[in-house]
Amino acid sequence: MLNKTRGRPRGNPDTRARIAKVARELFLKHGYPGTTVRAVAAAAGVDSALISYHFGSKQGLFSQSLNLLCVDPTALDQALRGDQAGLADRLLDSVTDLWDATVPAENQMAVQDDDTMRALRDYLDGELRLRIAEFLDGPDATQRATAAVGVLGGLIFTRYLNPIRSIGGLSPADVRRVFGPALRAALHGRPRRA
Amino acid sequence: MLNKTRGRPRGNPDTRARIAKVARELFLKHGYPGTTVRAVAAAAGVDSALISYHFGSKQGLFSQSLNLLCVDPTALDQALRGDQAGLADRLLDSVTDLWDATVPAENQMAVQDDDTMRALRDYLDGELRLRIAEFLDGPDATQRATAAVGVLGGLIFTRYLNPIRSIGGLSPADVRRVFGPALRAALHGRPRRA
DNA sequence: AGCATTATTCAACTGTGTTGAATAAAACCC
DNA sequence: GGGTTTTATTCAACACAGTTGAATAATGCT
Numbered sequence: 240m241l242n243k244t245r246g247r248p249r250g251n252p253d254t255r256a257r258i259a260k261v262a263r264e265l266f267l268k269h270g271y272p273g274t275t276v277r278a279v280a281a282a283a284g285v286d287s288a289l290i291s292y293h294f295g296s297k298q299g300l301f302s303q304s305l306n307l308l309c310v311d312p313t314a315l316d317q318a319l320r321g322d323q324a325g326l327a328d329r330l331l332d333s334v335t336d337l338w339d340a341t342v343p344a345e346n347q348m349a350v351q352d353d354d355t356m357r358a359l360r361d362y363l364d365g366e367l368r369l370r371i372a373e374f375l376d377g378p379d380a381t382q383r384a385t386a387a388v389g390v391l392g393g394l395i396f397t398r399y400l401n402p403i404r405s406i407g408g409l410s411p412a413d414v415r416r417v418f419g420p421a422l423r424a425a426l427h428g429r430p431r432r433a
Numbered sequence: 434m435l436n437k438t439r440g441r442p443r444g445n446p447d448t449r450a451r452i453a454k455v456a457r458e459l460f461l462k463h464g465y466p467g468t469t470v471r472a473v474a475a476a477a478g479v480d481s482a483l484i485s486y487h488f489g490s491k492q493g494l495f496s497q498s499l500n501l502l503c504v505d506p507t508a509l510d511q512a513l514r515g516d517q518a519g520l521a522d523r524l525l526d527s528v529t530d531l532w533d534a535t536v537p538a539e540n541q542m543a544v545q546d547d548d549t550m551r552a553l554r555d556y557l558d559g560e561l562r563l564r565i566a567e568f569l570d571g572p573d574a575t576q577r578a579t580a581a582v583g584v585l586g587g588l589i590f591t592r593y594l595n596p597i598r599s600i601g602g603l604s605p606a607d608v609r610r611v612f613g614p615a616l617r618a619a620l621h622g623r624p625r626r627a
Numbered sequence: 628a629g630c631a632t633t634a635t636t637c638a639a640c641t642g643t644g645t646t647g648a649a650t651a652a653a654a655c656c657c
Numbered sequence: 658g659g660g661t662t663t664t665a666t667t668c669a670a671c672a673c674a675g676t677t678g679a680a681t682a683a684t685g686c687t
Binding site: 272356359363385388390391393394396403405406416417418420421428 | 466553557558579580586590595597612615617619622
């Protein structure tokens with residue numbers, strides 16, 4: 240396509256990094272299905288086969304270029320160390336801190352990628368829920384932790400994955416204000432008996 | 434492909450309905466990208482072009498065969514009529530009533546369809562949020578309604594769209610128990626002042 | 628009966644992700 | 658420092674996806 244003389248190029252240009260960079264931008268701008276491997280290749284000035292070579296597959300390109308986390312692990316560690324009263328706010332902050340940085344507001348990404356969904360699911364249901372349950376430690380701790388990940392999942396979903404205006408438009412402080420009561424109730428409220 | 438003599442068939446078989454039925458099953462079982470138009474056509478014993486003819490496009494097939502609603506409108510009307518105390522429970526029930534019926538538990542659908550996402554978003558942000566705000570009517574009513582759709586969106590997301598085990602496995606009664614405190618706080622709690 | 632409409636298959640087109648062969652620079656070895 | 662292996666790249670092609678246009682046969686209308 241682009242007659243760039245076959246074979247290895249001069250110098251050692253980090254083509255892989257360049258591809259990852261433009262891929263990241265395109266994925267955030269157009270979403271997963273809306274971004275074609277060929278478009279990424281063209282934007283990086285490279286043959287599309289090179290992407291399979293470096294990243295294995297389109298899914299590989301996606302996860303390796305975007306590497307999304309749900310919550311910054313160190314932020315979570317800190318959130319799970321302070322007093323119980325401020326826990327909700329700290330959790331909310333650790334979500335907005337990470338996602339607001341990686342998913343800029345104007346790039347409304349409708350993430351539609353299997354691997355990402357799976358990763359998010361596993362993280363919410365596994366790590367996050369268990370850590371919260373352990374921190375809460377009281378009667379109904381696991382049930383309350385489940386409620387909490389439900390609320391946090393709702394925040395992630397309605398603000399980043401399928402952003403609805405009235406929530407996507409909030410500032411991080413607003414998020415604390417709006418989601419605070421619900422999350423506090425989920426964490427500390429008493430689920431009614433069966 | 435299947436030598437079924439060209440042209441219109443004898444009788445008036447409702448082929449369109451048959452296609453919609455098998456499409457629904459396949460979409461629920463394999464998700465949107467995992468279901469090919471050709472596979473639906475094959476399962477319905479029909480040429481794939483017929484699907485474009487009847488439904489316009491794959492997206493059309495999806496929305497018209499699955500026609501998802503977020504909340505049953507009449508159920509919502511009833512939920513928004515009773516006393517404030519039971520509102521949270523009634524809202525939760527109207528979600529589980531509809532979705533548990535249309536998305537059977539074993540069919541974990543990871544909905545990844547643009548139109549559906551858009552519809553869900555518009556519904557949550559428009560209709561549902563406004564109706565709730567109007568019903569609440571007090572100071573911060575819109576802010577509390579926003580929080581409520583955040584929580585309900587979380588339920589829909591973590592139970593149906595990207596179902597995590599600890600929430601997908603709950604009975605509708607459990608859902609009331611687990612999400613009740615958070616939703617009640619969202620609806621009636623006082624958001625802290627700025 | 629005749630004509631327009633509708634439902635269907637077939638063949639083809641474009642675009643997508645991926646793979647195998649060819650090629651040239653870099654890295655390693657003795 | 659020359660020879661070999663490894664790595665990075667382009668090119669050509671494949672298989673499959675969704676969609677479209679033409680051909681065809683049954684139905685419905687007048």
